[in-house]
Amino acid sequence: MEVLFEKERPIPPYVRVTVNSLKRLVKDIFIALGVRECDAEVVADVLVTADLMGISSHGVQRVERYVSGIELGAVNVNAEMKFIIDNSAISVLDADNGLGHVAALKAIVHAIEKAKQFGVGIVLVRRSHHYGIAGYYALRAVEHGMIGVSMTNSEPLVAYIGTVERYLGTNPVAFAIPRKQPPPILYDGALSVTPVGKIEVYSKIGKDVPAGWVISSSGEIMSGDAKRIYDAIRRREAAILPLGGYLEEFGGHKGSGLALIVDILCGVLSGAAWGNHVGYTTVKNANVGHAFMAIDISRFMKLEEFYERLEQMISEIKSLKKSPWAQNIWIPGEKAWLTMQTRLKIGIPLHINIFENLKKIASRVGIRFDVEVVEERLT
Amino acid sequence: MEVLFEKERPIPPYVRVTVNSLKRLVKDIFIALGVRECDAEVVADVLVTADLMGISSHGVQRVERYVSGIELGAVNVNAEMKFIIDNSAISVLDADNGLGHVAALKAIVHAIEKAKQFGVGIVLVRRSHHYGIAGYYALRAVEHGMIGVSMTNSEPLVAYIGTVERYLGTNPVAFAIPRKQPPPILYDGALSVTPVGKIEVYSKIGKDVPAGWVISSSGEIMSGDAKRIYDAIRRREAAILPLGGYLEEFGGHKGSGLALIVDILCGVLSGAAWGNHVGYTTVKNANVGHAFMAIDISRFMKLEEFYERLEQMISEIKSLKKSPWAQNIWIPGEKAWLTMQTRLKIGIPLHINIFENLKKIASRVGIRFDVEVVEERLT
Numbered sequence: 001m002e003v004l005f006e007k008e009r010p011i012p013p014y015v016r017v018t019v020n021s022l023k024r025l026v027k028d029i030f031i032a033l034g035v036r037e038c039d040a041e042v043v044a045d046v047l048v049t050a051d052l053m054g055i056s057s058h059g060v061q062r063v064e065r066y067v068s069g070i071e072l073g074a075v076n077v078n079a080e081m082k083f084i085i086d087n088s089a090i091s092v093l094d095a096d097n098g099l100g101h102v103a104a105l106k107a108i109v110h111a112i113e114k115a116k117q118f119g120v121g122i123v124l125v126r127r128s129h130h131y132g133i134a135g136y137y138a139l140r141a142v143e144h145g146m147i148g149v150s151m152t153n154s155e156p157l158v159a160y161i162g163t164v165e166r167y168l169g170t171n172p173v174a175f176a177i178p179r180k181q182p183p184p185i186l187y188d189g190a191l192s193v194t195p196v197g198k199i200e201v202y203s204k205i206g207k208d209v210p211a212g213w214v215i216s217s218s219g220e221i222m223s224g225d226a227k228r229i230y231d232a233i234r235r236r237e238a239a240i241l242p243l244g245g246y247l248e249e250f251g252g253h254k255g256s257g258l259a260l261i262v263d264i265l266c267g268v269l270s271g272a273a274w275g276n277h278v279g280y281t282t283v284k285n286a287n288v289g290h291a292f293m294a295i296d297i298s299r300f301m302k303l304e305e306f307y308e309r310l311e312q313m314i315s316e317i318k319s320l321k322k323s324p325w326a327q328n329i330w331i332p333g334e335k336a337w338l339t340m341q342t343r344l345k346i347g348i349p350l351h352i353n354i355f356e357n358l359k360k361i362a363s364r365v366g367i368r369f370d371v372e373v374v375e376e377r378l379t
Numbered sequence: 380m381e382v383l384f385e386k387e388r389p390i391p392p393y394v395r396v397t398v399n400s401l402k403r404l405v406k407d408i409f410i411a412l413g414v415r416e417c418d419a420e421v422v423a424d425v426l427v428t429a430d431l432m433g434i435s436s437h438g439v440q441r442v443e444r445y446v447s448g449i450e451l452g453a454v455n456v457n458a459e460m461k462f463i464i465d466n467s468a469i470s471v472l473d474a475d476n477g478l479g480h481v482a483a484l485k486a487i488v489h490a491i492e493k494a495k496q497f498g499v500g501i502v503l504v505r506r507s508h509h510y511g512i513a514g515y516y517a518l519r520a521v522e523h524g525m526i527g528v529s530m531t532n533s534e535p536l537v538a539y540i541g542t543v544e545r546y547l548g549t550n551p552v553a554f555a556i557p558r559k560q561p562p563p564i565l566y567d568g569a570l571s572v573t574p575v576g577k578i579e580v581y582s583k584i585g586k587d588v589p590a591g592w593v594i595s596s597s598g599e600i601m602s603g604d605a606k607r608i609y610d611a612i613r614r615r616e617a618a619i620l621p622l623g624g625y626l627e628e629f630g631g632h633k634g635s636g637l638a639l640i641v642d643i644l645c646g647v648l649s650g651a652a653w654g655n656h657v658g659y660t661t662v663k664n665a666n667v668g669h670a671f672m673a674i675d676i677s678r679f680m681k682l683e684e685f686y687e688r689l690e691q692m693i694s695e696i697k698s699l700k701k702s703p704w705a706q707n708i709w710i711p712g713e714k715a716w717l718t719m720q721t722r723l724k725i726g727i728p729l730h731i732n733i734f735e736n737l738k739k740i741a742s743r744v745g746i747r748f749d750v751e752v753v754e755e756r757l758t
Binding site: 121147257265300306317326 | 464466467468469471496497498499500501503526538539540541542543544546554556564566568570572573589591594596597598622623624625628629630632633634636637639640642643644646647648649650653654655674675676678679680685688689692695696699700701702703704705707708709710711
């Protein structure tokens with residue numbers, strides 16, 4: 001029996017398209033804009049993987065953002081990325097304002113090489129751009145039997161605890177840990193109470209924002225109409241709250257403290273921008289910073305032994321007593337992986353607006369739009 | 380003008396005692412139990428530092444716990460701790476069931492040595508015991524111009540998202556980052572919504588637990604009488620919620636996901652116990668695991684340049700618009716540091732029960748109780 005699972009159920013109107021045709025389109029769009037073929041392949045793979053995983057906020061709906069960045073000259077398609085520091089187990093990559101996805105992949109591959117040599121490798125990136133889903137890069141380490149860590153700073157959207165202004169990024173952190181059989185463990189989460197993409201999606205599908213996600217610049221906890229709230233954030237009249245919320249009582253100092261640490265590693269230590277100096281993708285010298293780490297498990301114990309121990313832990317968690325409202329006990333990354341298996345078979349659902357937007361972009365950059373639609377659900 | 384600040388204001392009945400006399404007492408207690416003098420010095424310093432920082436839950440009120448562990452033979456005072464793996468930038472310390480504080484200090488010192496050599500060092504610890512405040516060890520790296528990371532698993536108290544049983548530890552993580560002038564940044568927080576010590580303290584001072592900290596094993600969110608709730612946790616009829624709470628909507632999967640990652644690093648990868656196999660201090664083979672990392676800042680940029688960048692960031696955060704309910708905008712570790720400066724001058728407040736308990740322990744192990752009281756506030 002075929003089990004179909006989608007972490008994020010598509011909401012009509014949408015079309016479902018084949019993975020390969022979508023990926024080819026995205027790749028061709030970037031090639032048409034002057035991106036090298038190998039780099040275009042990376043960007044297309046990162047974006048389509050996000051859609052495969054059911055993280056549509058970070059998927060092809062963001063093609064527009066990167067395309068604009070290139071068209072405005074903010075993203076350098078001819079970037080000459082260089083490891084400007086390369087010293088024992090650590091390294092710094094200067095991304096020359098190129099595509100964040102390309103820089104990030106170079107960096108984690110280098111961190112994996114370091115980890116092969118030293119057991120652990122840390123690679124920081126400066127002068128980069130938005131890199132898509134953090135987890136994509138952490139997963140690369142898993143292919144080498146390693147633990148992968150990936151984090152980035154991002155445009156200021158989040159209020160530091162005790163303040164009401166956008167200053168910190170949502171600053172996602174991803175950890176990927178290999179298992180004997182897929183799926184690997186993949187923790188990938190912003191250090192804000194919610195990613196901004198979710199509020200954006202809510203504003204599009206008319207869902208209400210719950211009290212506890214957003215604070216206005218006058219210090220009110222906002223809730224309700226997502227469009228109003230999303231617009232307020234964009235106008236800098238509101239900010240997203242850190243994980244844990246606005247009070248120390250429920251750990252808001254933890255969420256904003258951890259986001260601060262991420263920014264110190266990705267921004268201050270790497271030589272990139274930090275806090276509200278980090279630019280959006282359409283801004284010149286956005287100077288986004290990332291940090292990557294790979295840890296070689298085999299230096300600690302035989303990979304087989306690690307796998308056995310981890311499987312025991314996971315089976316223990318799976319047999320814990322469920323809470324009354326939980327359908328299932330999920331290991332981080334499991335839902336994304338099941339969604340990916342499903343969508344590799346039945347295709348990726350795209351909201352009709354996103355589909356139409358890709359059509360427009362294709363025509364704008366002068367390429368054929370030949371995405372194969374396998375299902376249409378318009379109402 | 381002398382500014383006095385205490386993060387945790389003492390609640391009568393309490394006495395205030397001198398730092399040195401308290402530290403000497405704690406050290407003497409452990410020596411009387413057969414702990415080597417140098418090791419007793421470490422434990423006393425870690426515990427008294429927690430009180431100095433205003434983290435009384437982790438201070439000398441826990442002497443009883445470690446003393447019981449030694450008396451019951453669970454904590455090995457003659458531990459022969461050995462680095463059983465020592466390979467490029469990574470290492471594993473077998474703590475031989477000795478005091479967690481002693482193992483942790485050895486481990487971070489070793490990680491600092493590794494970082495001097497390779498830019499980064501990771502040291503894991505197995506077969507250890509509860510190590511007190513995580514931040515103490517991370518701060519050691521700061522003394523070398525390095526970033527220090529310290530984390531540990533701990534006895535099962537926290538419900539994994541979607542479950543209602545104690546399985547994960549509170550699994551604190553600390554990051555310490557040096558600044559030009561003290562205080563260094565010190566983030567030190569459990570990945571549960573609250574540390575268990577706070578519920579314990581609330582139960583002693585008769586403060587109510589807010590809804591959102593604890594879940595009963597039947598799936599109810601508990602609130603109110605802290606004593607009832609603390610007892611329910613101890614009887615395994617309730618569990619602490621992860622940072623972010625019990626719903627994915629507010630990020631409960633993030634808190635429990637991060638706590639899971641900490642346990643995989645500290646427990647699974649180190650060769651220690653994990654999840655509900657981790658023992659309390661009075662249990663033989665508690666097999667607590669820790670993880671430490673040191674990162675040498677000077678490999679990335681001149682320390683002076685890092686300091687300047689960090690000071691700019693901090694001054695930016697300090698000038699953000701305050702929320703209406705915030706007295707101040709605090710950088711992680713600032714309150715603890717101010718409390719420490721204050722208490723180094725005016726002494727450490729001890730709840731009268733804790734003071735009396737120390738007296739009893741002193742008499743039990745046969746040493747003089749000569750803690751100097753400088754203030755008494757009994758009502």
